[in-house]
Amino acid sequence: MATIWSDRRVGELNEEPTKLSPEAVRSRFQQDYDRLLFSTPVRRLSDKTQVWPMDDNDGVRTRLTHSHEVANLARSIGSRIHNANATLFLEADLYHVIQPMLTAIGLAHDLGNPPFGHQGEAAIGRWFDQRKEWIFTNHAEGGRGLPTAIPDDLHAEFLKFDGNPQTLRLITKLQTNIAHLGLDLTSATLSAAIKYPVGAANRDKKNPIAKKYGYFEAERTLVERLRMETGLAERQRHPLTWIMEACDDIAYSVLDVDDAMKKGVISPDDVLASLRADKNTCEHAAVTKVQAKFEEVESAGRRPELARDIKIGYLRAFLIEALIDHASGTFVTAGEAIKAFSHQTPLMDDSDLCEKLKSLARQHAFGNPGVLRMEASGAEAIDGLMTAFWDAIHDRPAEDFDDILARRSGAKNKYVFALISQNYLEDASRAANASGIAASIRYRELRLLTDMLSGMTDTFTIKLWQELKGMH
Known part of the structure; x- marks a missing residue:
């Protein structure tokens, strides 16, 4: 029976779930939070911008401290709502379901953000916008057409790159798992982590919960499976998502001023x-x-x-x-x-x-000259690194064009390609077996490019750009 509180993990959606033993100390939702807490992407948040990029003042927040605060606020608000009217959560248990789910999605909500925050998202989008006349349809600028072009309604995944769908991708695919399931979180937690419950083709600027897209085409099949399990549909938000969004707003308002x-x-x-x-x-x-x-x-x-x-x-x-x-x-x-x-x-x-x-x-805060100066430096670095990684990703012999792991020819491209996470490369290769446009070589190339850039920390971005821009 579909339920928005389903504790079935992604790996169990086609089979009977493994029952927790009566002696189990933690619920599956508490396990979700623990899996996130100990994951590498969470640790990387300590070197990702909240407001003040790469600040020398240790008392200033990073994305990591921001995310912990959002998780804490979400737990508090969920408890107040539950105590006021538990029926609003359909009698779900406060301590084993509501609180751990809220802390999990609060901790996870910014994991997909690229370096330098929203300015990083804008920089990635600008890079694609400058190449939109050919990058979705042709092998190269002025080159021949691709066997499979990226449809117009999916261009927004790149032109309007967003950290929210990257978060879902990161925790469901890009973390190493023997069964290729990422962190293998529960269906309810993953559904609640989707802030905008629509794909790029169904965005609606007049609707606050559909003004942006919440998942990439690459994860559409996964989202459909989650919806079968939870009973949620396109444009339907999980109730706890409202709380996570409010806590992000509270943190942005009070704590950025702080x-x-x-x-x-x-x-x-x-x-x-x-x-x-x-x-x-x-x-x-x-x-x-x-x-x-x-x-x-x-x-x-x-x-x-x-x-x-x-x-x-x-x-x-x-x-x-x-x-x-x-x-x-x-x-x-x-x-x-x-x-x-x-x-x-x-x-x-x-x-x-x-x-x-x-x-x-x-x-x-956001309008401070020091912040704007560092954001400008970060945007320049992101633009340069995207070009470098695109050159490396795309540098394959014509006869091996469909093999994204094929040997690179140029020395610099070999080096840059070697910097790409093995997790990301494995997914880009495996996605050739996906259905629809997600299996096409160009879509996989572009997803690999954004995976690599969004996974970088602020410091790594600046240092790597300083290194690469002097290479020819």
């Missing part, structure tokens, strides 16, 4: 003054509480540098609490529509406080 304060770009008093000056947030209860606490700090006579850190702590605590309350309350209010898969509005969309904090983050 980093800006830690770096001294903006002071806690400036943040409070901005919140009090905005007609939409000036009377918010959290702002009033922060104001009162700031007055206590100032009357305590602490040194200014210590008072500043105490104020930052109060801001973070009260603002997070307010946004958690908002997300939990909104979910409970919309719970029946969420269960019926008719809800479409993100939980934080009507939070003036969240929107104001995001505005401050855009102004003082």
Whole structure:
């Protein structure tokens, strides 16, 4: 029977699941979280940008700390919702199902992001856009046509490259597994990890949950199997996905501003003054509480540098609490529509406080000259490395063109090709047996290219580009 809480792993979808022994300490969903936590892609997040690329300040967040915080927030919100109305989760167990699923998808939600975050996604998309006249249809610029061109409705997978579908690909295929199943997570966890439950061909900019695509054509068959197991359909979000999305919004709003304060770009008093000056947030209860606490700090006579850190702590605590309350309350209010898969509005969309904090983050964090300078350097490196890896991937004798593992001819291309992960190469080779366009050589070449680039860390990207751009 299909259920959105299915604990059947991908490898069991065609057979009876292995039953946990009565003595088992961890549920399968708790095992999902553990499998993710100990995986290599999670560790790589420690050198991937949240806001401040490759920052010398160890107190500033990376994608790893951001992801742990999203997981923590998700667990808290899920617990509040469950305690308010357990029927919204169809009576699923809080400790063995809801909490571990939320921490798992919170930890995993950014695993597919390329180096330098959203600017990295944009850089990958620009590289394809500059070659869109031939790369989907021809062997090379000005060259003959491909035996199988990539259909127009799949061009967005590359022109609008996105880390969300790369996450699903990473955890289901690109991690080594004896049965080629990636981390072999449960059907429910994988379904909940799909933020946008549509493929590239079915995007709808007017629909918040379909404005981007959530899986590549390469994973379409897998997604179809997950949907048979969970009962979900195209455009239907798993209920827990709403919570993960809200926690990402909360982290982006409060904690990115928190980093800006830690770096001294903006002071806690400036943040409070901005919140009090905005007609939409000036009377918010959290702002009033922060104001009162700031007055206590100032009357305590602490040194200014210590008072500043105490104020930052109060801001973070009260603002997070307010946004958690908002997300939990909104979910409970919309719970029946969420269960019926008719809800479409993100939980934080009507939070003036969240929107104001995001505005401050855009102004003082994402718009900081130091951030913009490093993002520009990262974009240049990504562009150069994509060209280098494309040359290496595409450099095969004509008679071996369909063999993506064939020997490269040029010395530089041999070296660059040798840098590609064996996991990625194996998948690119095995995908020749897939169905449809996913089996075509050009689609596999481009997927291999984006797999390699998105898997890099910030530091590795810059260092490798410095090395390769001097080679001829």
